[in-house]
Amino acid sequence: MIRIIKIGGNVVDNPELLKKFVRDLAVMPGMKILVHGGGVMASQMQKAMGMAPQMVEGRRVTDEETLKVVTMVYAGWCNKSITSLLQAEGCNAIGLCGADGNVIKAKKRAPIYVESLGKDVDYGYVGDVNAESVNAGFIYSLLEKGIVPVFNAINHDGQGSLLNTNADTIASSVAIAMANYRYRSPREVCCRCEECTHCSDDGRLTHETELIYCFEKDGVLYDKDDDSSVIPEIDRQRFAGLKAEGVVADGMIPKLTNAFKAIDSGVARVVIKHVRNLLNDKGTVLI
Amino acid sequence: MIRIIKIGGNVVDNPELLKKFVRDLAVMPGMKILVHGGGVMASQMQKAMGMAPQMVEGRRVTDEETLKVVTMVYAGWCNKSITSLLQAEGCNAIGLCGADGNVIKAKKRAPIYVESLGKDVDYGYVGDVNAESVNAGFIYSLLEKGIVPVFNAINHDGQGSLLNTNADTIASSVAIAMANYRYRSPREVCCRCEECTHCSDDGRLTHETELIYCFEKDGVLYDKDDDSSVIPEIDRQRFAGLKAEGVVADGMIPKLTNAFKAIDSGVARVVIKHVRNLLNDKGTVLI
Numbered sequence: 136m137i138r139i140i141k142i143g144g145n146v147v148d149n150p151e152l153l154k155k156f157v158r159d160l161a162v163m164p165g166m167k168i169l170v171h172g173g174g175v176m177a178s179q180m181q182k183a184m185g186m187a188p189q190m191v192e193g194r195r196v197t198d199e200e201t202l203k204v205v206t207m208v209y210a211g212w213c214n215k216s217i218t219s220l221l222q223a224e225g226c227n228a229i230g231l232c233g234a235d236g237n238v239i240k241a242k243k244r245a246p247i248y249v250e251s252l253g254k255d256v257d258y259g260y261v262g263d264v265n266a267e268s269v270n271a272g273f274i275y276s277l278l279e280k281g282i283v284p285v286f287n288a289i290n291h292d293g294q295g296s297l298l299n300t301n302a303d304t305i306a307s308s309v310a311i312a313m314a315n316y317r318y319r320s321p322r323e324v325c326c327r328c329e330e331c332t333h334c335s336d337d338g339r340l341t342h343e344t345e346l347i348y349c350f351e352k353d354g355v356l357y358d359k360d361d362d363s364s365v366i367p368e369i370d371r372q373r374f375a376g377l378k379a380e381g382v383v384a385d386g387m388i389p390k391l392t393n394a395f396k397a398i399d400s401g402v403a404r405v406v407i408k409h410v411r412n413l414l415n416d417k418g419t420v421l422i
Numbered sequence: 423m424i425r426i427i428k429i430g431g432n433v434v435d436n437p438e439l440l441k442k443f444v445r446d447l448a449v450m451p452g453m454k455i456l457v458h459g460g461g462v463m464a465s466q467m468q469k470a471m472g473m474a475p476q477m478v479e480g481r482r483v484t485d486e487e488t489l490k491v492v493t494m495v496y497a498g499w500c501n502k503s504i505t506s507l508l509q510a511e512g513c514n515a516i517g518l519c520g521a522d523g524n525v526i527k528a529k530k531r532a533p534i535y536v537e538s539l540g541k542d543v544d545y546g547y548v549g550d551v552n553a554e555s556v557n558a559g560f561i562y563s564l565l566e567k568g569i570v571p572v573f574n575a576i577n578h579d580g581q582g583s584l585l586n587t588n589a590d591t592i593a594s595s596v597a598i599a600m601a602n603y604r605y606r607s608p609r610e611v612c613c614r615c616e617e618c619t620h621c622s623d624d625g626r627l628t629h630e631t632e633l634i635y636c637f638e639k640d641g642v643l644y645d646k647d648d649d650s651s652v653i654p655e656i657d658r659q660r661f662a663g664l665k666a667e668g669v670v671a672d673g674m675i676p677k678l679t680n681a682f683k684a685i686d687s688g689v690a691r692v693v694i695k696h697v698r699n700l701l702n703d704k705g706t707v708l709i
Contacts (some may be wrong), residue, residue, distance in 0.1 A: 180494075183471050203499050207467075211498020212490055215576060215584055219521040223582035229522045236505035236516045236569060280563075282523060289502060296509035297502055 137166040137278065137313045137342045141306035142349045144174040146410050147213050155178070156349070157217065159413040161224035165341065166278040168229070169314070170306040173213040177205045191249055191256050193386075197299040202260040205299050206232075209287040218285050228283040233290025234297065238270045239305065241290035241298045255349045262290050262298025264305060266400065269312035303390070307346060307397045314344035314401035343403045346394070349410035354419035357382055368420050371395060394421045424565065424600045424629045426594035429636045433697050434500050444504065446700040448511035449523035453565040453629065455600070456508075457516070457573045457593040460500040464492045468640040478536055478543050482523045486587040489547040490587050493519075496574040505572050515570040520549075520577025521584065526592065527558045528577035528585045540679040549577050549585025551592060553687065556599035567603075590677075594633060594684045601631035601688035633681070641706035642678070644669055648668070655707045658682060682709045 138159065146152050171402070177242035178188040181204050189196040197205065206334030214230040241262025246255045277284050277422065286309065288302040317339035328386075354365035355377075369377065374391055377383040383391060394405035400422065408418025427447065434438050455690040464482070468491050471536065476483040484492065488676035501517040508515035520526030528549025533542045555577075564571050573596065576590040604626035641666075656664065663679055664670040670678060681692035685708065695705025 138650055142680075206502055207494030207498035210502045211494035211496075215493055215497045215519050215521055215578075218519075219578040219584050220580060220582045222521050222524050222580060230519070232502050232504055232505075232517070233519070234509050234515075236510050237514055276567075291502075291506040291509060293509060295507045298505050307648075 137168065137344045138347060139168045139170065139313065139344065140347045140349060140412060140413070141170045141303060141373055142159055142172070143302070143351075143408055144172045144176065145351050146349065147173045147217070148175045150381070151216070152410060154220065156410050156413060157220045157226075158224055159225035160283075161221060163414065166284070168284050168309060169217070170309065171209075171213060171217060171342050172288060172302040173209045173327065176213065177208045180204050180208050192251060194258060194261065194301070194353045195299060196256070197259040197261050199260070202297060202299060206248055206289050212287045214285060214287040221283065221285070224416070226283055227281060228285050229277060230287070232287055232297070233264075233268075233300070235268065236273045237291075237293070238273050238284075239264055239290045239300075239308070240293045241300050242268075243292055243296070243298055260296065260298050262292065263307045264270040264290060264300055264302045266308045266311035266315070271312040271316035272286065274309070274313065275316055275318055303348070303393070306348070307393055307402075310346040310402045311397055311400040314403070315339065317341055320394050337366055340399075344401070345404055345406065346397055346402050346405045347408065347413070348390075348394075349408060349413065351409065353409045353412070353417060354407050355383065355387065365417070366419050368422065370422055374421075376421070391421065398422065424455065425450070425634060426455045426593055426597040426600065426631065427456065427634045427636060428457045428590060428702070429459070429697060430589070430638075431459045431463065432638050433594055434458055434460045435462045436503070439697060440504070441507065443697050443700060444507045444513075445511055447570075448508060448513035450701065455561065455565070455571050455573070455596060456504070457589055457596065458496075459501060459575060459589040462497045463500065467491050467495050471571065479538060481545060481548065481588070483543070483588060484548050486547070489584060489586060489702070492674075493584055497576045500561045501542065501572060501574040508570065508572070511527070513570055515567060515572050516564060517572045517574070519574055519584070520551075520555075520587070523557065523560045524580070525560050526551055526573070526577045526595070527555050527580045528584070528587050529555075529622075530579055530585055532623060535550045547583065547585050549579065549587045551577060551587055551595045553595050553602070554596035556596050558599040558603035561596070561600065563601055566667040590635070593635070594680055594689075597631055597633040597688045597689045598684055599689040601628065601690070604628055628688075631688070632691055632693065633684055633689050634693045635677075635681075636695060636699070636700065640699065640704060642646050642670065642674065643692050652704070653706050655709065657709055661701065661708075678708065685709065 181188045210232045218228045241264045244261045246257040249256045269389050290298050290300045353364040357364040405421040468475045497519045505515045505517040528551045531548045533544040536543045575587050577587045644651040692708040
């Protein structure tokens with residue numbers, strides 16, 4: 136089992152919450168990969184330096200100076216703080232941006248028409264990634280050694296430029312890449328038993344892969360004002376129904392659509408839960 | 423052969439010089455490790471954020487806010503820029519702080535009496551390292567894969583704190599650790615020939631290790647105002663003579679003393695040269 140866990144800036148910015156999360160992650164069994172954001176702190180840094188953060192539809196317009204700031208905040212302070220906290224809990228973590236070991240190569244986003252503004256927007260040093268961008272072999276060589284990769288949102292284009300990337304997309308891209316990565320077992324044989332679903336044609340194995348999005352709610356809620364109304368499980372049919380009912384709306388629609396895309400691409404399940412529930416089974420499971 | 427190359431902030435801050443250096447490093451044959459500083463940019467960032475950099479005897483007093491800035495600058499912007507530039511030259515680099523893979527664990531410096539001030543100085547989040555602090559096995563596992571580790575000056579204490587460390591000392595500590603690291607050859611045999619100086623008692627091998635300090639002069643100069651007066655080779659006896667003559671004085675004395683310490687501890691030679699001469703044999707060789 137490989138688990139990819141995504142945490143947002145709200146955890147990174149909250150020392151108490153982060154400390155509890157790090158402790159939980161350290162004792163979580165199995166192979167694991169962390170992906171973190173850090174958006175709030177980047178905006179604070181921009182303001183401290185007299186810059187005005189510019190967001191279009193929730194994405195940061197990233198000029199050269201902004202790229203410096205987000206690289207400093209995400210790949211510098213946030214990434215290294217989390218890594219050193221994990222080390223203190225006995226968890227051998229390694230902080231990575233996409234340039235490190237050439238582990239994720241992003242494609243610079245071309246200027247794109249934004250309907251809400253009625254014009255083309257050049258996001259600047261912003262990159263897009265997919266599962267093909269991910270060097271799963273390198274990640275697997277770390278996991279095999281018991282090392283936990285900790286990804287921030289900075290990637291590179293392979294031509295010497297760093298690029299700011301969406302952390303949710305990094306998490307799903309890494310999850311899909313790992314779900315499809317075929318490894319040789321140490322014994323170099325496949326069990327080929329009828330029960331084992333991990334055998335692939337060439338005798339190599341794949342790991343069952345789970346993608347966990349930690350956020351500030353207990354899961355997908357039936358009533359957005361009632362934290363106890365968590366929907367425990369959503370499949371495609373249920374998702375269609377919830378959309379029709381208007382229960383799942385706005386920002387949650389693309390989030391769940393992307394989650395189902397990951398499942399279509401080999402990820403066993405996607406879990407949406409509160410960061411404090413990492414080790415228990417509370418939350419919404421998408422299958 | 424393993425080469426450890428140290429560059430200072432004057433290279434990191436100079437895009438033209440850095441680009442040439444990165445190109446040279448990429449084509450340099452053999453196993454190689456880069457260690458970089460970044461001091462000038464850290465002070466600029468501190469000033470941009472309204473902080474006053476405080477230096478005592480050339481070392482930065484590092485309170486909590488300063489630690490954030492140096493981590494952002496060294497482990498974030500400088501480290502990831504250099505790594506992505508190396509990737510663009512086809513050199514598979516990986517940026518590392520000491521917390522990454524637990525590769526270097528530093529010890530927080532206790533308050534220390536500073537003679538020039540006549541009082542104790544608490545340097546704050548400043549760490550000291552030596553060869554025992556370095557996880558040579560992890561570094562070697564990267565080198566074996568053809569990966570070039572790129573170290574910045576940030577390390578950790580293993581208890582969740584990051585620490586600001588002197589990059590020259592990181593370079594010599596890593597060099598000593600690698601010089602003494604015993605690896606098994608792929609054939610799991612030692613040649614045990616009489617000529618081979620790399621055989622050790624248990625049949626494992628050590629790599630010849632060279633430490634290269636790149637700086638803004640062509641080497642150790644006989645006349646500090648004449649760049650053409652480079653002393654090509656200095657051994658211990660010559661060093662004693664040069665000190666007695668007053669040719670080697672001030673900051674150069676501890677630099678050379680530390681270099682000879684590295685040689686005493688297993689490093690084959692230390693080279694002091696201008697960064698633009700990485701690929702040629704100009705410079706001063708200490709043996």
